[in-house]
Amino acid sequence: MARDNERESRGRDRRRNRDEDVDNEFVDKLVHINRVAKTVKGGRNFQFAALSIVGDQKGRVGFGQGKAREVPEAIRKATEEAKKTLVRIPLREGRTLHHDAKGRWGAGKVVLRAAPPGTGIIAGGPMRAVLESLGVQDVVAKSTGSSNPYNMIRATFEALKAQESPRTVAAKRGLKVGDLVERRNDGASAPEAIES
DSSP states (O other): OHHHHHHHHHHHHHHHHHHHHHHHTOEEEEEEEEEEEEEETTEEEEEEEEEEEEEOSSSEEEEEEEEESSHHHHHHHHHHHHHHTOEEOOOBTTTBOSSOEEEEETTEEEEEEEOOTTOOEEOOHHHHHHHHHHTOOSEEEEEEEOOOHHHHHHHHHHHHHTOOOHHHHHHHHTOOHHHHHHHHHHHSSSOOOOOO
16 A cells, blocks of 8 residues: 555656656746726726747747736746747757848837847847747847737747748758858858858
């Protein structure tokens, strides 16, 4: 009997450790909480909407929204949805974007630009949360248009989804990566080594 209990508790510990490992690989950031009030006969009913970003800081990121009567529950729902909607974005040298990109969602417009080492993340608000969770270290970003966090995040994701690595472009064109990178460097005024 004691052996069964011991085995069961060991199994539970292993499962708990596995779940913690899965959670530990992701960084989640709360971007926005909105309180919504509905007026009813007895007064007001409050509800909360949360917007959350989840990423592994190695090229995967996702966002989610959650609504609930309590703030912690809304955040939990948003985080769960964000984990389900993760997308992989190719990064150059694991630190910056391959090329400049523009994104638009509704009235939200963003411009993302690749940057040299040591630049850091120059971005504001919700865009910064997305780029930090993605694992970008050097980028310059500008938001024009709507400052609504929902639209800004969606516009940022549209810009990130447009990113293509030299390897995928070479495969589409039937070229070797070296040929493509050579052409890119010939056209540039200051050539630099580019990893695929």
